[in-house]
Amino acid sequence: MINKVVSGAEEAIRDISDGATLMLGGFGLCGIPENCINALVTKGVKSLTCISNNAGVDDFGIGLMLKQRQVKKMISSYVGENAEFERQLLSGELEVDLIPQGTLATRCLAAGYGMPAIFTPAGVGTEVAEGKEIRNFNGKDYLMEYAFDADFAIVKAWKGDTAGNLIFRSTSRNFNPVMAMAGKITIAEVEELVEAGELDPDYIHTPGIYVHRIFQGKDYKKRIEQRTVRKSEV
């Protein structure tokens, strides 16, 4: 097997430079690559285009990069819950491209599966359709949307092996596998890194061929955005 292990976040992001286009996995704060985001903040790389379903919160996730004005453009489906984001957007410091969540996911899939474009009905008849090719199949209109072209995809998995195979836990899977397939260079941080052979080949979510660098992350905070509970039955 080919060994994809790097020492840590710093080495993993070593060649991400100003102006790069990054995909960042996660949904809300769930399943985000915490270690790599912190390393990007430390490195201070600027003018990034970030493709990520959400933009974090003020003091966590991509919000940390926004605070340092490292992000030039966000491509997301939903960017609420972030006051600094709002300030930068309204002041014109930050560009935002809002696209439907399914379109976001499928444009990642398209990149990972070598399909230059896909068709989706999402956004037909809305401002999302402006300037896009519309095509009718079987009586229904679809927009043609292009595969993403990202320099780096940065994802967070639960377990990974030295060959780059990844397994995600519960709904922290979300965008991580489709982004892992879509980066020119894919970086995976995992909660537990094991030797090749320790993961069952039948239950790999992302085959190692899609992953270029992998490392075991540390100090995961795994913050909860909306803690909703019911009373314990006694």
Next chain:
Amino acid sequence: MINKVVSGAEEAIRDISDGATLMLGGFGLCGIPENCINALVTKGVKSLTCISNNAGVDDFGIGLMLKQRQVKKMISSYVGENAEFERQLLSGELEVDLIPQGTLATRCLAAGYGMPAIFTPAGVGTEVAEGKEIRNFNGKDYLMEYAFDADFAIVKAWKGDTAGNLIFRSTSRNFNPVMAMAGKITIAEVEELVEAGELDPDYIHTPGIYVHRIFQGKDYKKRIEQRTVRKSEV
């Protein structure tokens, strides 16, 4: 959960009638829905269009349906290893549409993911491209290929639960998950049927929403087409 269990192959295929379009999972003889094929042979339903990567061998798999002249048309990527197939093809009794294997898989995926068409470079400049729309993206030509439209998808899984969730074993996975997603009605036969809750949600290959009927098959032969071995080291 919604219970998808039926009593067996006979009940599962009860409403498959003459002229239907079927998808049949498997690669070669690996992972084919043996029980349902046998039930289709017993039922004697005719003029079928079968979408399947291969056409079985003379005395096993889809070959059994061919022998009884139940198949009007095969849509496959590779149909060797079958003398009766060859005879019917050369005599004009059987129509065959040969399409690239990746195109076959991706047209299933397109159906399962609600994408009316996809773009692939496979077949550009060859007879496969005849009559098809060619489109250039980033300097490379692609064919536009349409999603399949199958009345039934019939797949074989290793384990399944009463909610229709499926897990495949080793390379018997092949076309089964993509076809499972693509049928208007999807029938799954499994080697072991368990109660909902016994399979780990993180390791489901095909979510139950795609499966309409499930049953525990029996008497699996799981024939090997090319038995290749090396001598045991003593």
Next chain:
Amino acid sequence: MFNKEEIAQRIAQEIKDGYYVNLGIGIPTLVANYIPKGINVVLQSENGLLGMGPFPFEGEEDADLINAGKQTITTLPGSSIFDSAMSFGMIRAQKVDLTILGAMEVSENGDIANWKIPGKMVKGMGGAMDLVASAKNIIVAMQHVNKAGESKLLPSCTLPLTGVKCIRKIVTELAVLDVLPEGGFKLLERAPGVSVDFIKQSTAGRLIVEGEIPEMKLNM
């Protein structure tokens, strides 16, 4: 007049045995509490879960297990997890039988606006555009009039659209209405104590009233 819980309760009656259902944020989320006993329904959460269960007990929250509203939740026996591409794949392929979501405006031809107010901070459409463009059956849960007292059932939407000609049914605090394929809000039921005239006054789009309009009933 109905309150939010009652709107949710009335919508729950539209859910049939064997349905896969996607519930939006707000009133739609409440629908889960009123699914009729004895029917089997699976809730889809578009961040990648089929078989969404109730909120976890205190102390059992799992940061890795949330719904599309980012709330901590649980799974149920028979649940499955998948990635975002498959989630929206099954939505586009119409494997989800019913989508219930909120709206700012609905037009009499079934257009919906629910994601953007010009001049205000736009948070994004999330999965709403995918859901309304794909679902075969969409019910809107909303207030009949906005906070300024203006009708949200309009001849045509004034806000930026989320989807066109897609809404089939609307349940508000005042009424249950079908959106007819040929256009127009057909009044089906009125909330207890609400007159047809009041519904007429509260509906800016074309309201179709035929025969006696019964009161909404909540099956308890």
Next chain:
Amino acid sequence: MFNKEEIAQRIAQEIKDGYYVNLGIGIPTLVANYIPKGINVVLQSENGLLGMGPFPFEGEEDADLINAGKQTITTLPGSSIFDSAMSFGMIRAQKVDLTILGAMEVSENGDIANWKIPGKMVKGMGGAMDLVASAKNIIVAMQHVNKAGESKLLPSCTLPLTGVKCIRKIVTELAVLDVLPEGGFKLLERAPGVSVDFIKQSTAGRLIVEGEIPEMKLNM
């Protein structure tokens, strides 16, 4: 002149550390036996496996574990299994570094024909059209001439094509040749005991010979 094993051995030298490689049926399959020691290579089988291992020991065959040639095989530590859509997805996305396959004909502009002979029973293209249309680096392993003694390296293919302008390198029993982007077979090496003249006679397409042509060497 080289035999099939030697052709495979020579091709194996083209494989670099860290490559993901797809091997077609026939001579290409033999390449697996000659991958240089000390480099790490992962074999992809397009029926849905990364990390293909050797044939199983007698009695350990598993009907559920086969390669694209339908042969029983094994996995290796670090293998992964996936469905056919993902398999061809990674092929189309050029995640596979090198594809090695057989051919009936190759033209001097890199076209390949390897799936159909008019008048004969056609078995199908399998995954060959996907592979040749997608791979960034394709080596053809074949005999220089067919059984009738006719060259298989042609000005243009006479058989129905599998793919166009896609072949980069050819290894035969006589020679190693590059297919130049601008067209033409550039002779790189000749098999031991084979003269440049003999290669010229065996090559119907435009052969480009520049300078001294070394003998193929097999790193053992």
